[in-house]
Amino acid sequence: MSEDAPTVPAGLPRGARLGVDVGMARIGLAASDPDGLVATPVETVPRVRDGQGATADVRRIVDEAVERFAAVVYVGLPRHLSGKEGAATADARAFADRLVTALAAARETTGEGPQVRLVDERMTTVSAHQQLRSAGRKTKKHRSVIDQAAAVIILQSALDAERAKGERAGELVEPRTVHDTHD
Template sequence: KKRIGLAVSSTFIATPLESILADKPEDVFAKISEIIKEHSVGKIVLGMPLNMDGTESGMTKEVRSFAGEIEKRLQIKVDFADERLTSRDAQSKLALSEKNWRKRKKKIDSAAACLILQNYLDRKK
């Protein structure tokens, strides 16, 4: 099952949230809407899946479409951040703290989302 990793930030520090299953679009948008309200989110940053050479990948169009739906349905600005290697980096960091593979697998998407958001915040300083 596809999962969507989530993270929120204060001004400068990203914090992972529990990931959500991407089974039903209505459930995904409802959960994102809930998080926007709960955490007073002002902008959403989506990881942009690029190829290693920086060109757009096959998933890029899907992410742009998802961003458009978020903006339309939830009336919030969406920005993008390069997500290359974030899953691998998140997996490496989680391996140090979480030895159980099943538990680690559940956390990987949000850990990657946290890295994506933190990189985005660091670039904006």
């Protein structure tokens, strides 16, 4: 192994990681290897708007997490360039809440399950567009993969942060209790 090869962070349990780019119409999904070294695109999932609970989009991500024995699902948190949060941020947080609840339900059936963590995703879609254009893909033709490319960038950034800090990246999303939902 070369000196420049990335290393698996000591102290972090093995397990694939998923990256999720939540958009208004589509959700990009990416995954890593069990050692968390490289992010690769998985698919684009149609977004279910105005849904509650475990809608088809949430169930698809849960299925992927269970199938891959994921340790973490990183959900991109779109902030304004200033760092302030807006409507898209609230939407991503709500989606992450639904996802963590569905994963907790799946965990009851399968045993252990992944954490859900929110990570800053400023500029990922712009970066994804630039990467696809530089690879020779036309804008109209790369719409179907732009969300996957953004998910790859979200996930690879989280993986790089894990290696640099030796701990999980982002903000942990805690499952809500019955008490939390009635406040």
